[in-house]
Amino acid sequence: MTPDVDPQDRSAVAAAWVAREDRGQLEAGERGKRDAWLSADSRQFGAYARARAVSAQAARVAATMRAAETSHENIRVPRSVRRWLRSFGLAAMVAAAAWLAHMLFLATVPQTHEYRTSRGEVLRMPLPDGSMVTLDSATELTVIYTPDRRGIRLLRGEALFDVVSDRARPFVVSSAQATVTAVGTSFSVAAPQDAQDAVRVLVREGRVDLADTTDGVRQRVARLEANQTAAARPGAPIQVQRLQPKSVQDQLAWREGMLAFHGDTLATAARRFRRYSDVRIVIDEPTMEGRRVVGLYSANDPVGFARSVALSLGLVAERRGNTIHLRSPQQTSRGLD
């Protein structure tokens, strides 16, 4: 099958190659043909690099787009309803008044909503008071609003809260044994991944209070300012750490479907990718687990990450089903002996 593109149109041929690579691994013959085309003229190579950039840019918006599609569906009013509203104007007004009364009544009783994201999904949505919550991949939380308290129960995963200021109604996020109390600010909370893990809090703007509520008693309150992060473990003092603003942004890169690493170990980086896709990265070379990695990667592209790691550390990335193995080239030769 031949893509119908004008061979003179470098952008079109470049797009065809990028789409072909996106379909799956090129066969040896195709690879030779592509390389011949790329090396023949620097402008062709440039057009190809540009098409790759466009493709990468599209991948960056993936998470944003998913959130937008969801909110779009929520606000769309079916045509039949609109027609009904037009022809029964008065009835509609009565209905609207009844609905308003219902909402006013609801304002006095707790409103509970559950939100969850599946793996690889990032969702940004408004809360009833106008605050915004952004749920990272594989996150689950319950919103419990009462007249004097805006409560969030973070069950798993991580979320960023951009809180509208309301002194009379504190915004309280609880997760495992920790609670985070804010008035008006922007901060993220990550639920512990297992019993030994900590609840992690990151403050982007303003300040929050972090309390350990082990055994149901509020204790060891720590005040966190902007650009500080803290970890609360059961039965251990709260650890507070100051961060550079740049590093705060990096830690929140997941909102744009990206993962940023600043000298994290390879093992940590590989673990973080697990939250975003079913593909697992396994490091077969134990001496490499502690190597530090730096860079910004698409969260839904563990394969691309493994490939660039392999390239920069002189390893081989090999995919078997849903697992990518990173191993040293010598391991193969030993395997073949």
Next chain:
Amino acid sequence: MRRIDDATLAVSEQRALWLATHVLPNEPALRRWLCKRMAVCGVDADDVVQEVYAVLAGLQDVAEIRDPWAYLIACARSTVLNTLRRARIVRIEAFASLDHLDAEEPSAGPERHVNAHQQLRETLALIQSLPEKCRRAFVLRRVHGLSQREIAQRMGISENTVEKHICKGIRLLAQAMGHGTNSDGSISDGSISERGADGGSAQTRSTGYDTRR
């Protein structure tokens, strides 16, 4: 035009991302810069832009580039100069206009004024304004992470057609991003040539470039 060394042919995902973040958003401004000053040179802006991408994609390391806009302008200028020097008939006024442009300090690139969110929102609007089937295939691939084969099954079309939709998506987005967007961020029909996937003539088809064997 020059040949590219085999060793630099591979464009890493990381480099593609760097180009997407630092070069792509500056491209409309680069083209405006070229058009304003190169009208008399007889140099094709597309050629220059592609040369610039080739240089940036082929660099060993981009970490040292602190000011991408200044770097873009420097690359563009040297490309234009090389093209002019190689031309068989050298137009004097072209060099004169280059002199004029050397005296001018490249102003701050527009990239730093456009925040990351704005960029993502614009790209999002562009994706949403792609032709229906193309958009669907593109969204399934990029947002939902389905493989081209899975998309083919879900949409009830052949894998080749899916590949064409993806190709068309990249091509239309590339064109729209390079030339800047309308105020509403949509791809207007008039600005996009539909040569390729749907509108190719019989002749184009028979001479079409074969990316397969």
